[in-house]
Amino acid sequence: MLDDYGVSMGYQKAWRTREKALELARGNQDDSYQKLPIYLHTLKVSNPGTITHLVTDNKDHFKYMYLAFANSIKGWKHCRPVIVIDGTYLKTSFGGTLVTASTMDANSNIFPLVFGIGDSENDSSWLWFFTKLKETWRKRSYFIVIWQTGIAIISGRHKSIENAVENVYPKAFHGACIFHLLNNIKVNFSVRGEDLNINFVKVAKAYRVQSFEHYMNEIDKIDTRIRPYLQKIGYCTWSRCHAPTRRYTMMTSNIAESINAALKAARTLPITTMMEGLRSLVQKWVFLVNTIVYQVVVEDKGNFLVNLMEKTCECKRFQQNEIPCAHAITIFAKTRLKTYDYVVDYYKTTTMKATYESIVYPLPNESEWTLPETLNKIVLPPKSRKPPGRLRRKRIRSRGEPKVQIKCGRYPQPGHNRKTCRNEPIPKQRNPTKSKKLDK
Template sequence: MASEKILTVCQYGGDFVRNNDGSMSYSGGDAHAIDIDSKMSLEDLKSEIASMFSFSDEPFSIKYFLPRNKRTPITISNDKDLRRMISYHANSDTTDIYVTKISESRMIRSDVTDSGTFTNTDITQLANFNEAEQIKICSDWDNLITGVGQVFSTSNNFRDALHKYAIAHSFIYKLVKNDQFRVTAECTVEDCPWRIHASRSSAKQKFMIKKINPSHTCGKELTRESHKLASQRWVASVIKDKLREIPNYKPKDIANDLEQEYGLSLNYSQVWCGKSIAKKELYNPFEEAFNQLSWFCDRIIETNPGSVATLHKSNDLRFRFFVAFHASLYGFEHGCRPFLFLDAFSLKENRHLKFLAATAVDGENDIYPVAFSVVDTENNETWHWFLEQLKSSFTQSRAITFISSSQNGMEEELPKVFEDGFHCYSEQYLIENFQNEMKSSWTQEVKDKMIHHLKSAIYANTVNEFNECIENIRSESKEIAEWVLGTKPETWSDAFFKGLRYGQYSSVAVEKYNDWLSVGSEPSVLQIADTMRCSLMELMYSRRVSCNTWTEALVPSANQKVQEDMIRAHSFALVRPIGTVFEVSDESTNVVNTETNECTCRRWQVSGLPCIHALAVIEHTNGCIYEYCSKYFSSECYRIAYSLSINPIPDVGMPVCTNPFQFSSACSLRARRLAGRPKEKPDEPRIAIKRPLRCSKCQAVGHNKRTCKTEAHSE
């Protein structure tokens, strides 16, 4: 490479434009081509550029973009930077560099135009630091927060933009509220009025800034205090893309680049830890996908025939891992109601991994895990892939109801894969958004009352019941009532929803999965998958054993509910006008059709169990109650759901083989024993059985031949 040359397009006088995807492009100006090789010094390059554009003695800077990364321009400030740039583009036919003039005293930053265009002097700005130092701040971050109405795709994107904005404007903030639905931050300086609040928009699609007080009275200055925001994880997020391009990116070079590009003077330890985090996020799951998960997929299919285990790997260090055991699939299709909760969450001990899960509910309303996936990113593409794997795992075709909290991309991708499926929002998700719309001036009693009205609207079986709940909300706030109506009640209220939820509105699966996966250390993808397998093995076995003692036709919870409702139904008056149609009167009059299993109160259709009006009819006609209940509440279906077992997979541990391209199933996955004496005894030491001492002469117990006194007594 030392003797080769790179054809370089040198551009000056144009504008940097920020694109919608966050990347930057250069528009306008003049362009000239020059040859650069690794022997050229920075001074020689600057001399040629100055002659090319007829510069006099004005100072200027030179910048470039990394391959496949158009988000952050990199400054060439010394010969080493120049050689590094040449090395990055060694396989490219041409490369582009951008020349920016600098005034003698400072970099001049002009304001951003309405069109989103940055002038050619809008890259960095100099500020005084202890009267002896000048620091540059990346002005790309100056305008990441623009004001009320600005929209972000997720809460994480908003937090990331806020973090960079605070660094660019040199102030420290603290998060007052911080979750996936709302984020509130304020300046840490006492009495400073700066404050910002963002939450999900009413359309439930984007994260929007709702309130902001942009004024600072704290006399903020660019001090080293602002560098507290540059945490190790933040450093990892900044250098991750560059580290993907340059695996041997040294901490010293990282520190120099952060100081040149962002004005942050970080010590070696901070940078080293940030690089370690970035490497772990980039390479560990990908390497594991090569040397562990491929083997594990084969072992799952081998030991559990009929199971689905899929691993998708890409060249850009992305992976997706999907597992659905045959026992779970069979139990869901033959013994569980046709609806699934879709959940996504970050693992407590390994937050750079995302866990996706499809969870059913058995006849006892306990969670029934069907399939799960571990991915490195949650977005439209990963949800589409997960849903495709899920659909291909099923052997039966039936309309499935999906309940979710509208995770990133899932809502858009679901109808593309399950065309005949139904989707609705979970109760918990709706209530959390509802709380965000409430007025802060309301008392807790009023808030609780409003939440009660919303829950009643969710459980409403008829349109009249739903409208009554909305009017109760409207009596307190017309704005919130209109907000509720704008959230598409057909996706969450029983009065309008076309699918079947069988009385299920929110999932507790995330809490259960987190309990299972809390291993006390940062787990690998293999450990996550095998921990899930072990938990499912125990779950299937324990519930299969418990249901063997049941004697009733219905599962215990359903049987108890039917018996309690039967007592209430004794006092109802019945009229039988025609065939299987009955009129039942209590406080109101309802019509029951025992042939179609319908009642005008709609509780029978919604829950799958006969309502009190239907029970009155069944008792009056001496019918068998169990024949009018959904089969999914029968003890038989419950036993079918847990009839199969998940088989063990031997030799699951950490791999001894370290070469990801030479790994095979022959490599042992047993964990290596650490050197040295164990610090603690095993939790369950093997019990040693000591045989009693027996004499070989007299056969008595308690002594041996040498101490035997039998001969002495005989003599």
């Protein structure tokens, strides 16, 4: 301000000015909570079939919110029966936690299912979220079957999530994210190294028990304390070949982390503005994807027996991912069978199109929003005390999580960037192919 405008001001005045400017651009955080009822009502009018829930305490302070878009409700029956759950904090003065549930479509793109907001990741908020998740698909017979048999829920090993899944979905399989589990091993046993990373990922993703035991023996050579620790957790929780139901290729909670990263900027906004940013993001994703669509053979291929009638192979990859493995594809090449006939519907073009046949519609201008008197509700900001100092924008890294090393763009050396680099840049080698063309 002093250099550009000749105005001298203190740090506190500059900070208050910035906060006022953000409020004028984004809206007031306190008033944003009162706009939630009319916003959610308008969202359901513009997108019929969308489900929302808003809960306040006995003094009208915001407590929980739940949102499932109509296209997500209709599209999930065409996706693999695996749900990835994760929560991330909101970067506002009132705090809170944004909870997401997502899966993958036929082309392995991220497909958001539901969103929720709670006070924190505690037992009551997670229990409420999973209860609403169950109510969303309760009336559809297809989902009743998979909830009771083959559904898989993947998340970090958060105790509150485990309790909620056990209470709401006692028959569902609850798997752990192998990335978080690997970090726990590094912290608990002070073990590092590329050998541990490679062998643990291989043992978790192994399709056969023989391969599982081979890589577990390699881990025993690194540290004998790791096997008892993993046995105590339960092999079925994190190992693909021991899981009671299919996890397909979803061994981590990476798709949930990707959603959190995409919403990084939106999480700093007032709650109603944040929800509109979230809706806009989902609308954009759906639009982009929308614009892109038995003969018995039993043969011994190598040392693996392939049965195309039952769609199985001794390598276990065929039945676990429900996509023909390399051994089955070799047979197709010899017998001229169509590989497409042996792929489950979750991966087919028709399924992909059906997943996104319902789109997310934008909302009208805010001046046109109307709320019926029966739905008129007072919503105050949640009870919280604003912490002193600046709000934290970056998340606290977990113990054992690797730090990102800065590397120089001019000189490939860690510890500094190209602005602070004092080394001479490495001269680029001339491409002999290009030089010949230039000579010609």
